[in-house]
Amino acid sequence: MHDNRELVEERIEKLRERVAARVYTVVAPLEASAWQVPGEPVPFADAAAAQYRPFPIDTLWGPAWSTWWLRLAGAVPAEFRGERIELRIDLGFVGDWAGNQSEGMVYTADGWPLKAVNPMNRTVPLTFGALAAERPLVSADGVVDLFVEAAANPDMTLKLGQSTPEGDTLTRSDRPVWRFGGAELVRREDEVWGLHMDLDVLDGLMRQLPEDSTWRATLLRGLEVAADVLDAEGIVAGAEAARALLLPLLESGAAGSAQRMTAVGHAHIDTAWLWPIRETRRKIVRTFSNVAALADEYPDFRFANSAPQHHQWVKQDSPEVYERVKRAIERGQWNFVGGMWIEPDATMPSGESLVRQFTSGLRFMQDEFGVTTDCLWLPDSFGYSGQLPQIARLAGMRWFFTQKLSWNRTNKLPHHTFWWEGTDGTRIWTHFPPCDSYDTIVSADEVLGAERNFKEKGLAKHSLLPYGYGDGGGGPVREMVERVRRFADLEGAPVVTHGTPAEFERAARAEHDPQVWSGELYLEFHRGIFTSLIDLKQGNRRSEAALQAAEWLATLAAAGGSAYPAEQLEDLWRRLLVLQFHDILPGSSTAWVNREAIAEFKAILAEVEALIGSAWEALSAEGGATVLNPSDVERAEVVEIDGGLQVVRVPALGSATAGPSDHGAAWAPVxxxxxxxxxxxxxxxxxxxxxxxxxxxxxxxxxxxxxxxxxxxxxxxxxxxxxxxxxxxxxxxxxxxxxxxxxxxxxxxxxxxxxxxxxxxxxxxxxxxxxxxxxxxxxxxxxxxxxxxxxxxxxxxxxxxxxxxxxxxxxxxxxxxxxxxxxxxxxxxxxxxxxxxxxxxxxxxxxxxxxxxxxxxxxxxxxxxxxxxxxxxxxxxxxxxxxxxxxxxxxxxxxxxxxxxxxxxxxxxxxxxxxxxxxxxxxxxxQPLRVLPGTAEVRPLVALTPVGRESFAVLDAVKTAFDGSGDLILRLHEAAGARSRIRLDLDGDVQEVREVDLLEVGVDDPTQKLPATASTLELTLRPFQILTLRVRRAS
CATH class of the missing domain: 2.70.98.30 (Golgi alpha-mannosidase II; domain 4)
Incomplete structure (x- = not known):
């Protein structure tokens, strides 16, 4: 037999282009008019009242970061009424990165949000689907009247590595960045669409198989026969017959030894990066609207999303989309992962900041939706602290997911599934997806590449396949869901099925007991982030220290009868947590993001200082000055008071009167x-x-x-x-x-x-x-x-x-x-x-x-x-x-x-x-000593004293319980890396002391034997153990 495989493969490639072009039939063009918002984005009501001008195809629009509202008007011709009609729009889309260029959100004429459009998701169903079922989107006589909020976001990915002013509205040029490609009503040819996806999967699979593979030759021959039919009958007329010929190939059945991949829809949305937070908020609404629409269209589709902060923004910005999200959660299609408020950097924030990421995220999930998660999901952070396993487990996490270490430039971890052992010895079950990505498109090269790459093959079969356009949002699209369906039982490929992260974890964990990797997960890449944008690093340090001091002082004031500012502190913490996002704190974002982040750090600090001032005012009397020590370390230092230098000695978490003293009398002068x-x-x-x-x-x-x-x-x-x-x-x-x-x-x-x-x-x-x-x-x-x-x-x-x-x-x-x-x-x-x-x-x-x-x-x-x-x-x-x-x-x-x-x-x-x-x-x-006007004797609420040789512990938080009970929360950790014996002395009478988790709920298996009522506790801490205690004081 003559070998003409190369020619046939080229023929199939061209055939796929021809088929793709015939998936949609144009029903009617729409007339577009436009209004450029003169400044920042505006609500729909403002846009609806604006004056619109004609906006023909090929109109240039921009500049970067501007917002335009389009009005699209037209009608479905009579002969197409009753058909499955969609809006298709081209804002000037180029390339295949969904979230890093122009995007749009489509609204009805009365302001009801429908769905977003981007380069990889250009259509909106108008006469079918869940949205059309809720209310008519096309009038009885076929009239269409829609609005589109179009964002002229520049493609900053083209500028990575280059110096460009386009990343900030203060420095951008005035030139337009996009060319309008038009809007039209289209009908999807369902058999052609199905054929398009059949060819996509079978041709993709064929090209991934070894050239001498019998199955590859079989697939190529089957594709060639289908091509013959389409050449003879035409794409639309011959689609059904061609699909019938391809069906036996799709039903061939996977091998019994095939790997199992759980496909989970995902939309990695950077809280800020090459766009500011204001644009992120719109990206989230756009992405969530698309995912909700996809969930309505495909009942077997499953989606995983992190970052409760993103959900809170959608609740504030688009209640209609938020309701659709809630319905998908209730159906079990929308699943939470991560547990953290946002996906933070996991190296630079303090331990207490990582705790608050969990407490803020998990409490929001529970309060808002009645759900939780046990999966720590951090696919894109730039390295992972060795204390993360312990922090995560104390927050209720059972397993950890990331893929970032696949970016290592020197060494590769020898595992994809393993036990990650933290610095203290805590282990958390961990999975790195062998696709080495968090935003696959379920292409054949990704699916089979993951199969080849899986380091545990032979020991395990299960891996996770997250899919959906990411970074700038967009999320999963129809094509990806259709690929998953076709890879469900296909010879020559792994078995790919829709599922939740939890379903994957249960199946994979049951397969085998994996090996252990101990210590920090250091990313051999992106090492400059520890230093870039030093103002952000300083702002983070100052904010963390100030919040620690504010909670301590507010707790002291509350013990004296003042109201504890729980809501203000929660808000300030959450604002700080946003700034710890893995592209903000590292300094790897645009000028606009950096400028706003620096300003927000300053605002947070000012508000925290105001809380400190209020708490101190409640505690102190007028006259004189007091030196406060917000730390757990007794201090004897030279400080500046009233323009002069004095020596002060201040107990840990206590105070001293400012003024002349003999504390430094024994010190030799400098x-x-x-x-x-x-x-x-x-x-x-x-x-x-x-x-x-x-x-x-x-x-x-x-x-x-x-x-x-x-x-x-x-x-x-x-x-x-x-x-x-x-x-x-x-x-x-x-x-x-x-x-x-x-x-x-x-x-x-x-x-x-x-x-x-x-x-x-x-x-x-x-x-x-x-x-x-x-x-x-x-x-x-x-x-x-x-x-x-x-x-x-x-x-x-x-x-x-x-x-x-x-x-x-x-x-x-x-x-x-x-x-x-x-x-x-x-x-x-x-x-x-x-x-x-x-x-x-x-x-x-x-x-x-x-x-x-x-x-x-x-x-x-x-x-x-x-x-x-x-x-x-x-x-x-x-x-x-x-x-x-x-x-x-x-x-x-x-x-x-x-x-x-x-x-x-x-x-x-x-x-x-x-x-x-x-x-x-x-x-x-x-955490410098604070010299404040007024006088008060501040008695330490708690004191830690080492008992054993080389014992040492650090007090990290003194605060009031989240639930408003007034209970005292103390968090400490063993800091010497040794088994430490610590005496903990509490001020005042104690009704109860309990060991609790990070959510301040009692633990089933406490590590300490605590007396029911005692003001002095003897603690034994294992190396680097984190311990949280809940203290109910006698009234």
């Missing part, structure tokens, strides 16, 4: 001396020598008589590196930056700006290019901490600035604070996994130690850092480490002005530390 261009700061604990180039040449722990710097090295050295990632500017930092760069050694001036017995400070001014920095070095009396501040006028492009400390400490691991504990990472790059972690995330502190001695770097700004071996050369054999904080980046995309401007960055180095001292150093910099 001395500052100059000698030949060097400046020396000395407080009898630490001596710091600043050289003429402004760097530190000696850093001595006087109690140990030990210089902490490697011989011949300088510290507090600023270094600029070229930062030219090959893709994803704002996200990515690539290792080649380490191979080049320049140290900033040039000095404009070195100035002694403060010389006081309690504090000495030196300012070093440098200029580089169009930028400048004033570095401050200061030392307080009684302190083992050297404080640094950098006031930077940053005008760089595509550079990263780091500050380095080459330390004579034989550390083998770096300990970085993370959520509810710390992560330990090897410093030497002995393996490819170690080498790929050349930039990592840390929260407030970074601890480096050798047996018997440690030092700690703290920061109040970014999260990125690197630690590498240093020294150890032939001339200087001592090996230590070089620890560097990432201070600033300057990416060009998506925000062309990212990070340019003025910044105040603070960091510190503390000598002679352990983990507890590291925590104290981090608290000192990030």
């Amino acid at each position: 001395t500052l001396t100059t000698d030949g261009g060097q400046v020396t700061l000395d407080n009898a604990l630490v001596r710091v020598v600043i050289d003429a180039d402004g760097t530190i040449s000696s850093l001595v722990d006087l109690g140990e008589d030990r210089d902490l710097l490697l011989p011949g090295c300088s510290a507090n050295v600023l270094r600029l590196h070229p930062d030219h990632p090959s893709c994803f500017d704002a996200w990515e930092l690539e290792a080649q930056y380490l191979r080049s760069g320049e140290e900033l050694r040039g000095v404009d001036s070195i100035e002694v700006v403060l010389q006081d017995p309690l504090r000495a400070r030196v300012d070093i001014t440098r200029r580089f290019g169009a930028s400048s920095v004033v570095q401050s070095v200061s030392l307080d009396a009684g302190s083992r901490t050297v404080d640094f501040e950098a006031l930077v006028d940053w005008q760089e492009r595509e550079r990263i600035m780091k500050v380095g400390f080459p330390l004579d400490v034989r550390a083998k691991h770096a300990l970085a604070e993370m959520q509810f504990g710390h992560v330990e990472r090897p410093i030497a790059a002995n393996t490819s996994w170690d080498d790929a972690r050349f930039e990592t995330c840390g929260h407030r502190w970074l601890h480096l130690s050798e047996p018997g001695y440690g030092v700690t770097l703290t920061t109040d700004s970014g999260y990125g850092h690197d630690v590498t071996p240093a020294g150890g050369s032939e001339s200087a054999p001592t090996a230590g480490v070089n620890a560097r904080l990432s201070l600033l980046r300057a990416p060009n995309s998506p925000d062309p002005a990212a990070d340019r401007g003025q910044h105040r960055l603070r960091y510190s180095l503390t000598l002679g530390t352990d983990v507890a001292a590291s925590h104290a150093a981090g608290v000192r910099l990030n």
Whole structure:
């Protein structure tokens, strides 16, 4: 037999194009008129009252981010009345990415929302389906009168990696971005539509099979026979006959050994990214309307959605669409996953922030719909903290879903289904879909590619196949649902069936007991996000710290009879949680998103400070001043009061009267001396020598008589590196930056700006290019901490600035604070996994130690850092480490002005530390003492005291219970990484203490034996355990 396969395959490809073109028959064109909204989007009533002008085909419209309302008018010809008629519209669609260009929402003439249109979903049923059943969309005499809210969203994906002003209304051009393609009434030819999908699946499958496969040859021959029929009879006339010929192929039956894939409709909608939140809210309405319509059309369709915040926005913005969503939930077609308020970054938010993601999300689901979820769904976050398994399990999650680590650029995880073991030992059943995506289209190459890729094949058969256009929304479409139906039992392919995530999890979990992966899930990609947009990082830190303080102080005030501001605090937390979305906090969004996020952080802080002021007013009396300590660390510090420096000693979660005291009487004063261009700061604990180039040449722990710097090295050295990632500017930092760069050694001036017995400070001014920095070095009396501040006028492009400390400490691991504990990472790059972690995330502190001695770097700004071996050369054999904080980046995309401007960055180095001292150093910099007018004695509501050797615990939250009962909620965690014995003392009489979960409900299997009534508790915590206690105080 002659081999003409290539020609036949080309013929089938062309046939598919011909068939696709005949799926719809044009019934009648519609006349379009338009009105451009002069500013931001308006309600339907405003649009309906506007003056419209003719809007013919090929009209250019825009500019970027503008909104246009179209009015479409026409009639169904008499001969087509009673047929299945749809609206088809082309706003100027190009390409195949549904949510990253022009989109529209179709309304009836009286403002009833119907369905959205986008490049991959262009039609709206008018005479059939659930919407037409609710009310007539076409009049009895065939008249059609519709409105379309059209969004001129630019395709910013074309600009990734480029500097463009189009991402912000403040900088966009005035040029139109789209060309109107027209609107028309069409009839779907159902047999041609079915043929179109038959060909799609069979031809796609055929091309995925091995060339020598018998089944491939059989499929090709069957397609060829069908093509012969269509050539002879025509597409429309021959469709039914051709389908009959193809039916035996579709009914061939999958092999008994075939993998099983559960297909779940999904619409990954970024809360903000290449569009602002105002556009996200419209995207959600558009997407939800499409998904609800699809659920009405296909009873077997199942959809999974995360982000309760998105549902709340739809409730506010489109009650009609919200009701359709509720009906789909009641039918079991719409399923919640995730549990979190939005899909956050999972590396930078604090542990308490991740807790509130769960509590806000799960409480909303329960209150609004009476449902919950046990699936943590985070498919697109840029790495996952090692404490996430424990946090998730305490929130009621049983399993975890993501696919992001398939983006790793160096190493691939050896599993798709496994037990993920967290830092504390908690395990959560985890699945990475072998399709390596959260937004497949159920194409044959994706389905069979997932089959080939599945790492557990031979041990397991089940995997998840999420499908639906994502990122910019859109969600599943008819074509995808039809493909699932055809892959349900097809020879040569896995068995693909509609199902819910829960149904998948039950089937997959029952198959086998998978292997264990322990520790953080580090993404070997997007490492620049720990530093990009430093204003966002600072806003997040400040907001988290302020909310912690506000809840504590409001709880104190409530104990004295004041009303607890539960609603205000919940609202502020939820607003913060939105800003922790995985493209907002990382700084990987457009200028518009970044601008609004920075403003929102400032607004949140202002409102939280107002709550703190109100609580303090309720607690205090007029006159004098009080120093408040909102942290769990007893503090003895130098603070500025009324323009002067004083030493204060404040108990944890307590207060002290501001004013002269003898607390620092035993402290040696700080001395500052100059000698030949060097400046020396000395407080009898630490001596710091600043050289003429402004760097530190000696850093001595006087109690140990030990210089902490490697011989011949300088510290507090600023270094600029070229930062030219090959893709994803704002996200990515690539290792080649380490191979080049320049140290900033040039000095404009070195100035002694403060010389006081309690504090000495030196300012070093440098200029580089169009930028400048004033570095401050200061030392307080009684302190083992050297404080640094950098006031930077940053005008760089595509550079990263780091500050380095080459330390004579034989550390083998770096300990970085993370959520509810710390992560330990090897410093030497002995393996490819170690080498790929050349930039990592840390929260407030970074601890480096050798047996018997440690030092700690703290920061109040970014999260990125690197630690590498240093020294150890032939001339200087001592090996230590070089620890560097990432201070600033300057990416060009998506925000062309990212990070340019003025910044105040603070960091510190503390000598002679352990983990507890590291925590104290981090608290000192990030939760400063507060000097407030008025006087009050604040008695700590709770105190933690270590009992066992090396025991240590941290108090994370002091608040009032969600349910309004007035119960006290305490959250703490073991922080040393050891089995710790802790005494917990409660202020006042206690009626009951219970161990509860994150939703503040009693647990079935408590880890602590708690006395029924006691003000002093003895706790035993396993390493890194999170514990939440509910305290009912005696009335």
